[in-house]
Amino acid sequence: MKKTKRNWGRFFAFLLFVVVILGLTGGTSVRLWKTIPLGLDLKGGMDLLYQIEATPSQPLTKTGIDAALQAVELRVNSLGVSSPQIELEGKDFIRVDLAGNFNQQQYTQVIGTTADLKFYGQATQNKNGTWTPDPKTLLASGKDLKSNSKWAQDPQTGNNVVTLDFKDPALWQSITTKYLQKPVYIFLNGSLLSAPKIDSVMSNGQSEIYGPGLTTPQECITLAHELNAGALPYPLKLVSSMNVGPSLGMSSLKATMIAGLAAIIVIFLFMLSLYRLAGLIADVALVAYLYLVLVTFSGLHVVLTLSGLAALILGVGMAVDANIITYERIKDEVRNGKSLQSSVVAGNKRALRTIIDSNATTFIAGAVMYWFGQGDIRGFAISLMLSIVISLITAVLLSRVMLLLFTKSNVVGRPWWFGIGKGVVQK
Amino acid sequence: MNQWFDIIKYRRWFFALSGTITVLGILAFAFFGFNLGTDFKAGSRVQMDLGQPVTTSQVRDMFAQNGFPIGPNAITLASATAGSPNNTAVVRFGERLTPAQVAKIDALEKQYFPKSQGNQTQMVDPIVATQTSHKAVYAVLLASLFIVVYVAIRFEYRFAIAAIIALLHDAFIVMSVFALLRREVDLTFVAAILTIVGYSINDTIVIFDRIRENQKLAKPRSFEELERMVNKSLWQTMTRSINTVVTVLIAALLLYLFGGQSIRTFTFALIIGLISGAYSSIFIASPIWVVWKSREFKKKPKKPVAETV
Numbered sequence: 001m002k003k004t005k006r007n008w009g010r011f012f013a014f015l016l017f018v019v020v021i022l023g024l025t026g027g028t029s030v031r032l033w034k035t036i037p038l039g040l041d042l043k044g045g046m047d048l049l050y051q052i053e054a055t056p057s058q059p060l061t062k063t064g065i066d067a068a069l070q071a072v073e074l075r076v077n078s079l080g081v082s083s084p085q086i087e088l089e090g091k092d093f094i095r096v097d098l099a100g101n102f103n104q105q106q107y108t109q110v111i112g113t114t115a116d117l118k119f120y121g122q123a124t125q126n127k128n129g130t131w132t133p134d135p136k137t138l139l140a141s142g143k144d145l146k147s148n149s150k151w152a153q154d155p156q157t158g159n160n161v162v163t164l165d166f167k168d169p170a171l172w173q174s175i176t177t178k179y180l181q182k183p184v185y186i187f188l189n190g191s192l193l194s195a196p197k198i199d200s201v202m203s204n205g206q207s208e209i210y211g212p213g214l215t216t217p218q219e220c221i222t223l224a225h226e227l228n229a230g231a232l233p234y235p236l237k238l239v240s241s242m243n244v245g246p247s248l249g250m251s252s253l254k255a256t257m258i259a260g261l262a263a264i265i266v267i268f269l270f271m272l273s274l275y276r277l278a279g280l281i282a283d284v285a286l287v288a289y290l291y292l293v294l295v296t297f298s299g300l301h302v303v304l305t306l307s308g309l310a311a312l313i314l315g316v317g318m319a320v321d322a323n324i325i326t327y328e329r330i331k332d333e334v335r336n337g338k339s340l341q342s343s344v345v346a347g348n349k350r351a352l353r354t355i356i357d358s359n360a361t362t363f364i365a366g367a368v369m370y371w372f373g374q375g376d377i378r379g380f381a382i383s384l385m386l387s388i389v390i391s392l393i394t395a396v397l398l399s400r401v402m403l404l405l406f407t408k409s410n411v412v413g414r415p416w417w418f419g420i421g422k423g424v425v426q427k
Numbered sequence: 428m429n430q431w432f433d434i435i436k437y438r439r440w441f442f443a444l445s446g447t448i449t450v451l452g453i454l455a456f457a458f459f460g461f462n463l464g465t466d467f468k469a470g471s472r473v474q475m476d477l478g479q480p481v482t483t484s485q486v487r488d489m490f491a492q493n494g495f496p497i498g499p500n501a502i503t504l505a506s507a508t509a510g511s512p513n514n515t516a517v518v519r520f521g522e523r524l525t526p527a528q529v530a531k532i533d534a535l536e537k538q539y540f541p542k543s544q545g546n547q548t549q550m551v552d553p554i555v556a557t558q559t560s561h562k563a564v565y566a567v568l569l570a571s572l573f574i575v576v577y578v579a580i581r582f583e584y585r586f587a588i589a590a591i592i593a594l595l596h597d598a599f600i601v602m603s604v605f606a607l608l609r610r611e612v613d614l615t616f617v618a619a620i621l622t623i624v625g626y627s628i629n630d631t632i633v634i635f636d637r638i639r640e641n642q643k644l645a646k647p648r649s650f651e652e653l654e655r656m657v658n659k660s661l662w663q664t665m666t667r668s669i670n671t672v673v674t675v676l677i678a679a680l681l682l683y684l685f686g687g688q689s690i691r692t693f694t695f696a697l698i699i700g701l702i703s704g705a706y707s708s709i710f711i712a713s714p715i716w717v718v719w720k721s722r723e724f725k726k727k728p729k730k731p732v733a734e735t736v
Binding site for chain 2: 041044049051103104105107108109237238239240241242243244245246247248251252255256258259260262263266267270271274306307310311313314316317318320321324325328332353354357358359360361362363364365366368369371372373376377380381384
């Protein structure tokens, strides 16, 4: 091969690319990583799917569904979970995603049920010991209460109680006047909670309830939440739930990261041993791929799930495919008797079409997955599509610029450095 | 790469091999069916990371002693990484667990296995399970359809059909393996099938691209020439076909070995699909195309006759 003059300017431009990529990645990737929101399966939490059920008297309407969604939001907010995700899925499903560690039992109750609190003037005891209220004597219900119920301990009895505050103190005053020295029957969700005797007329509208099923602070807090959240416009049915413990999430994140790191290292070495310096360029492009993935996830606030992480790691393997196709194409060109430089130019050009065609099909599969899937599958589909687009930028565009700069700098001329063996080069 | 042997010439062997596997797969479906997971079959699934090696009977005791209805094959043990002891137990219930029962399992797990890392519980209603199954089938069919259309536009319909046969062959082999091994099929399995559908066609496209190019350079005039041209194209692209799959296979294999129990179904399906995809791109898709394309040579002599009439 003819010796040509070395072009150090091009070589330094190439080095600049390498330094900028490695510098940016080394300098900012940890900070970026911390800004990426993690999915429930990685940090623990609950995913609840409710179906809004129509009742004979209440068919589903657009406004009704919106009201149900709002009611659920109100309830979730009353629980004080940070950044909950509440969305309507399909026509009549509400999905609630809550991150963190908490009592699933309490939370599902607060979100999905309406506390049906009613005060009656009369009730009769059944043969089996349960009580049935006399519907004609309904005095007041949960609707008459302010949304500020809370758990308290009665200073005299020490009982755990839920405090009630009537919106209209006059209503409570008239009830206590009418039923002075008589019992009032308080029903919660259809069963008798307590039947206290009214000792005195209460004019400030304040009262408290206690009874079986309200013995622990936890139970009182739950009921207070339910009362404060008001009634749901429709009954909600919990049709699917997923509950991930936080330490389990952390350990799967760790395991997948280790697997990913191992995969990246092996793929690095694989490329390096097959294509030598060209392989090194592919590896630098791969670093740029990983960095751009971080930037994209952080910038678009894409939630990273376990399956999404798996897609990104598979994406590492798919990203170098473009390099392999290009490098093999360059080999073909050298085999056809072209010089190394013109082979690199022609190989890059000819490989592009193949690369785009082959990536398009994977992208189509990803788009279909996103369209049909939910939750987990969507996380995977988003990551797959993003990784394809990003890998086209790094493994095609960036690699090409770097490879051309490097080849045209003439710093190395032997095809061996490109993984092209002696048997390939025809003299 | 050197031409080691004439792939197209031995196509009947490869067709026979794939045919046999397909028949075995159909038999596996007929006799075993899928071991459907909770995503598709309604009920509940509890995955517990117990932090210590466990046996099925220990886990069974924990549930049975506390009044949980537990079926004979409800418990499966698994390890966190391949080769390590079984620290994870997956328990499946036909019934839907109530939030109260989930809370109770949380408490019991800590009581029976103090080192436990917590659990992941899933409950699915029949409505959701049915919906999910339908969506899964539609998704695979629709993805295949779009890919056929894309390949048909970019290449020609014969390439598209040959590619789709190879692709469905891969999806079918993965499903057969899962039916044969009685592995649990969950939602991530569908994601794996879709990924295989999208990815395994890549190799096929690389090969078809080369066939198309070689066809332009010298148009084959006989079946022998066509055979030789396709065989040459296959060997010219062999290194890239293998290397591109190897890189993804490396990623899938390491995820399978170290990536934790939750994605093992997914990565296992992917590994089978990747291998099958590499095989079918080379040994099935191109031979199908050759057989189909060669019909042109049989028709052609008739054409001038038809024109003179």
